[in-house]
Amino acid sequence: MKSTTTKEAKAKSISYAKWGYIFILPFFLVYAVFTFYPQILTIYYSFFKYFRDGLTWIGPEFIGFDNYKALLTPTAEGTIDILKYFGNTVIMWVMGAVPQFVIALALAVFFTSTRLNIKGQSIMKTVIYMPNLIMASAFSMLFFTLFSTVGPINSLFVSMGIIDKAFDFFFCTISMRTLVALLNFLMWFGNTTILLMAGIQSIDESLFESARLDGASGLRVFFNITMPLLKPIFIYTFITSMIGGLQMFDVPNILSNRTGQPNRTSETMVMYLNNYLGVSKNFGMAGAISVVLFILTAVLSVIVFKTIDRDKD
Amino acid sequence: MNSKNKAAAVKLLILRIFVYAVIIFLCALCLFFFIMLFVNSSRTNSQLQRGFTLIPGGHFFYNLNNAVHDSSINIPRGMLNSLIVAGLSSALTTYFSALTAYGIYVYNFKLKKLAYTFIIAVMMIPSQVSAAGFVKIALELDLDNKLWVLIIPSIAAPAVFFYMHQYLKATMPLEIVEAARIDGSGEFATFNRIVLPIMKPAIAVQMIFSFVASWNNYFLPAILLTKPGKKTVPVMIAQLRSADYSKFDMGKVYMFILLAILPVIVVYFILSKSIIKGVTSGSVKG
Amino acid sequence: MASVSLKDVVKIYPQTEKDKKSRKKTNLEVRDKGVVAVQEFNIDIKDKEFIVLVGPSGCGKSTTLRMIAGLEEITSGELYIDGELMNAVAPKDRDIAMVFQSYALYPHMTVYENMAYSLKIKKVPKDEIDRKVKEAAEILDITKYLQRKPKALSGGQRQRVAIGRAIVRNPKVLLMDEPLSNLDAKLRNQMRAELLKLQNRIQTTIVYVTHDQVEAMTLGDRIVVMKDGYIQQIGTPQEVFNHQANTFVAGFIGTPQMNFFEGRLLREGNNYSVQYGNYVVNLSAEKSARLAANNVETMDVTFGIRPEQMVLANEGIDATVEVSEMMGTQSHLHATCSGKDVVVIVPNAGEDSDYSGKSIKLEFSGSVVHVFSKEDGRNLEK
DSSP: OHHHHHHHHHHOOOOOHHHHHHHHHHHHHHHIIIIIHHHHHHHHHTTEEEEEETTEEEEEEEOTTHHHHHHHSOOTTSOOHHHHHHHHHHHHHHHHHHHHHHHHHHHHHHHHOTTTOOSSHHHHHHHHHGGGGSOHHHHHHHHHHHHSTTSHHHHHHHHHTSOSSOOOGGGSHHHHHHHHHHHHHHHHHHHHHHHHHHHHHTSOHHHHHHHHHTTOOHHHHIIIIIHHHHHHHHHHHHHHHHHHHHTOOHHHHHHTTTTTTTTTSSOOHHHHHHHHHTTSOOHHHHHHHHHHHHHHHHHHHHHHHHHHHHHHO | OHHHHHHHHHHHHHHHHHHHHHHHHHHHHHHHHHHHHHHHTTSOHHHHHTOOOSSOOSOHHHHHHHHHTOSSOOHHHHHHHHHHHHHHHHHHHHHHHHHHHHHHHHOOOTTHHHHHHHHHHHTTOOGGGGHHHHHHHHHHTTOTTOTHHHHGGGGOOHHHHHHHHHHHHHHOOHHHHHHHHHTTOOHHHIIIIIIHHHTHHHHHHHHHHHHHHHHHOOHHHHHHOOSGGGOOHHHHHHHHHHSOGGGSOHHHHHHHHHHHHHHHHHHHHHHHHHHHHHHHHTSSOO | OOOEEEEEEEEEEOOOHHHHHHOOSOOOOEETTEEEEEEEEEEEEOTTOEEEEEOSTTSSHHHHHHHHHTSSOOSEEEEEETTEEOTTSOGGGTTEEEEOTTOOOOTTSOHHHHHHHHHHHTTOOHHHHHHHHHHHHHHHTOGGGTTSOGGGSOHHHHHHHHHHHHHTTOOSEEEEESTTTTSOHHHHHHHHHHHHHHHHHHOOEEEEEESOHHHHHHHOSEEEEEETTEEEEEEOHHHHHHSOSBHHHHHHSSSSOOEEEEEEEEEETTEEEEEETTEEEEOOHHHHHHHHHTTOOSEEEEEEEOGGGOEEEEEEEEEEEEEEEEOSSEEEEEEEETTEEEEEEEEOOSSOOOOTTOEEEEEOOTTSOEEEETTTOBBTTO
16 A cells, blocks of 8 residues: 555645646737737837838848937928827827716716716616727718718708808818817717716715715815715726827728828827838838837826726725 | 705706706717718618708618628628627637636636736737737738638737636635535636636626627728738728718718628617626726 | 544645735744644544534634645645545545535536536436435435525525535545534524434544534534644543643633633642632542642642532632623623633522622632643643
8 A cells, every 4th residue: 555655645746736827828828929929029120121112022121220210300391200190199189088088077976976866877878888889990980971071961061051061071180180089089988987987886875975964065075075086096097098099090090091181180199100010011110109109008007007006005 | 944945956956957968968969970870871872962861761771782782892791701700709808818817816826926917017008019010920921811810819818817807806716616626627627617607797798898899990900901802891991981982872881881880789789788887897996 | 434544744835925024913833934834733533433623713724624625735744545645636536525614506507416516527327416416405405406506595505505515425535614604503503413413324534624612512523623733632522621631722612711710739749739819629539640640749820610610609719790691590700800800600599690790709629620731731630
């Protein structure tokens, strides 16, 4: 008996650690091949001259920081493209995000107020969340057809006498940006409302009650109780929206038919990246833009994690 | 006393009317564009040129027939491609995210903490920033116009992993796993036969979200899928925009858009309750 | 069905830097390798024996059980089931079954499927599974719930299913980890009696973990009292109750808790007595003989007397009653005696049984005094 048993004891252990590695292996393998390696490659080629000219490939040829320098070199018109597109992205994000957060916050407070006791909430939430799931490119195409010079909105406005001939929404900087912002607003305010509602609902109900009994008015309760306690979730939602805004692509790309019209005032950072990746396959310049995007996202992400961490304590 | 009560009641009533008005306006705004889409997809091109109306034109199936048989945009093919990509992606995403989350939640191993921290750290990085390298590899290996290149990467989805991990932490006592071990169940069998059924609600929610995300995905497919037979729906929609739309049958265009978004809308209205619940449960609950 | 032996079994949990900072309030020993949850554990559990591991939380009882189950690795030492070394054998190959504190029923399976799962894995023929599940269900009186899911059952029913799942396989050893602690008091008493009946029926070795000394006393053939990873005493309920190894066991076993007094042990030849203030009680011949055998000299000691073994008298230790708890036929008097709390159980004598605020004198006989070393708390008779 003894000889067999001691052999067995040496042979293996009942530690399950290896199963942990086996279970997470596919994830990390796929991540390494399809995300991590491409990421490294992206950064690598940002230091190379490497693109397609017609059917011939130019490069790869190491050029140091030349791509980055090119990014920051003013064009013939005297603008630095990447700054212009970053500005466009920020402006259009702000135009959508400000109403998005103001209205979402108001709706979240209304929906959770026991005094107002809003009926039909589940239908309302269903309706306002719906645009979030709609294909952004199809939604944009719908906007394009509806707002085009021969579209129904123009004909409605003309028949109502608001304007006397069709207005081209897509060739005016203000209306173009407004439409992009409106679409983004429509797609995201329902989502934000639901997140903020959950945030308010996670606040201990008795805090509101005791504040009311202490004589605080509705606005006072909002500023003294709701907002401070909602802050971590609000910031989290806000920054993730910023990260999303930085990736703005589908809507302006479809609305402007890839041109960023008029005069590239609706061109975003990712559209810029897409232009280099599309036909010319300029991995050098695309890489440099990606690195800039990566750094901007990383900075915002760090802020997100800071807020989550604080939330935990 | 009575008048004070009355004044307060009137004030509350006015506030409520205002709030309802705001909400109903926003709901109407959300619905307006889709109602326009429905209406216009049932009108012929000549009807459409007569201008704005909210009365359906009665030519829904005429437009449907035209759209389905269009010579340049093969929308049935596109929908099939999208269905393949989105269906397989969502299945892989949820299964492997659950597997990874389970591996990190249940087992103790040296790199556990590191693995977890890594996934959380890269969670916010958008796929666009590694797209250049991805496209480069795809071209080099002749993988453009292959649907599976868009499917396989979904095995590693950090955000879905995070959701699954949170779900496991909240609902899965480790004793269940131990009970299964003592019952003689192997580690994979325990995951597939005990844990997956327990995670069903989380898997359902994430499956819907990842299906929708994949169905709507435009950036990378637009770069990689250039052959007509390989295009997915969003790529075809973009193609519609770049065509000279003034020559287009607008009834057909509206029908294309409707077909692109209808599957998601139908699923949404069937499952809206659990989808909306899923929006919040995956977010910040450190 | 099987014997279980543990030889010098030790469990050490590796300690991270973070643990070192956070884990301040533990009495567990810390070695180079980490925190010692179980110190050299030795026991031979006989076939069909009902062994109860009892102790306060963090004493290592559950860890010991989980090492027997194979859910935790044994750091060092050896575990034998039926004479075979089991250290590296996976739980599924140990032929053991376990009942968990939370029951750990599979929520998506019916009661029947829960009970059949282990047999199904073993590829037992379907009709045999059916027979065995129904037989176990019959024993536990859960036949009518077989098609329900765990969610639709009460706590007591779930508990029966958990036991059913364990016994359906005829395991060599049945392990139970605080199985009754999630039940309310009434159900717990009822299930305790049923567990005894069950053991008679299924005739298997049972290792049972609890923090409740009443459960330990009523269920166990032998009890293992543990604290801070160390075995304090192994013995029958009688032995543990009457001949405690030390003050910890004495205080842990029995409710209300044993009263302790700081007094003096006096030796005159082979006769011993204890002295508290001016009160002196001669120890029984039996006790004296044991103390003499250990050659215990006159010294300061801690001595203990159980509350039910002290009586009110005209002579004895002075105490003042603070609260009197009426418990039906008897009352528990909570008194102070030179600043220390003392509990005495007295029979209720008619109307006049409110002692609150009164001064009393407490007497006890020389056969009920337990004498412990003042330094390390060990029983001087042992």
